[in-house]
Amino acid sequence: MKSSRVCLGLLVSECVLVIVSWLLSAARIEGVRSMLSSEGIRWFFGGFSHIISNQLLAWLLLALIAGGSLQQSGVLQHFSFKSEVPFRNRLALRVASAFLVLYVLVISMLTLMPHAILLSFSGHLFPSAFSRGLVPIICFGVTLFSVVYGIISGNKQKGEDVIDILSYGLRQGSYLIIIYIFAIQFYASLRFVFG
Numbered sequence: 001m002k003s004s005r006v007c008l009g010l011l012v013s014e015c016v017l018v019i020v021s022w023l024l025s026a027a028r029i030e031g032v033r034s035m036l037s038s039e040g041i042r043w044f045f046g047g048f049s050h051i052i053s054n055q056l057l058a059w060l061l062l063a064l065i066a067g068g069s070l071q072q073s074g075v076l077q078h079f080s081f082k083s084e085v086p087f088r089n090r091l092a093l094r095v096a097s098a099f100l101v102l103y104v105l106v107i108s109m110l111t112l113m114p115h116a117i118l119l120s121f122s123g124h125l126f127p128s129a130f131s132r133g134l135v136p137i138i139c140f141g142v143t144l145f146s147v148v149y150g151i152i153s154g155n156k157q158k159g160e161d162v163i164d165i166l167s168y169g170l171r172q173g174s175y176l177i178i179i180y181i182f183a184i185q186f187y188a189s190l191r192f193v194f195g
Contacts, residue, residue: 018035022035031194065170067169073147074155075093096152147166
């Protein structure tokens with residue numbers, strides 16, 4: 001499987017970096033820190049949680065939830081009906097679209113009005129709370145649309161079904177989380193050794 005090869009490649013790269021950092025440090029090359037030194041070992045174990053818990057992880061999790069909910073709710077199948085779309089599905093699409101329009105209106109009011117809450121102190125969209133939260137805003141809108149469609153269409157009716165919609169993407173994309181952890185740790189290790 002491709003994801004296991006990526007993970008193995010990142011793991012081997014991390015091990016090679018540990019050995020290379022030790023060799024270059026032993027050769028007294030300026031600007032290189034060894035990951036096998038007391039400083040390196042403390043950095044690796046003490047900073048691991050801080051390294052992986054950043055904005056990219058939150059974006060990845062939210063994107064997986066949004067993508068999975070879009071897929072699991074049945075909204076994508078709505079557009080693949082060969083014959084006429086059932087009335088309940090058409091109604092679900094209209095109601096979900098209404099929720100999405102309402103959501104966009106609320107976000108617009110929080111950003112486009114003068115002195116809006118999500119603008120920067122100077123009144124700009126970029127950089128601002130809106131720009132920093134753009135990915136979560138989009139993911140929440142897609143998730144809201146999907147969950148409403150799933151409930152109204154009858155594909156998902158119970159509370160457990162809503163949890164299933166929300167967790168589907170995390171289950172399907174769990175390998176991406178593992179790849180992210182290996183990749184971000186390798187990147188941080190490179191910065192530690194050569195930075």
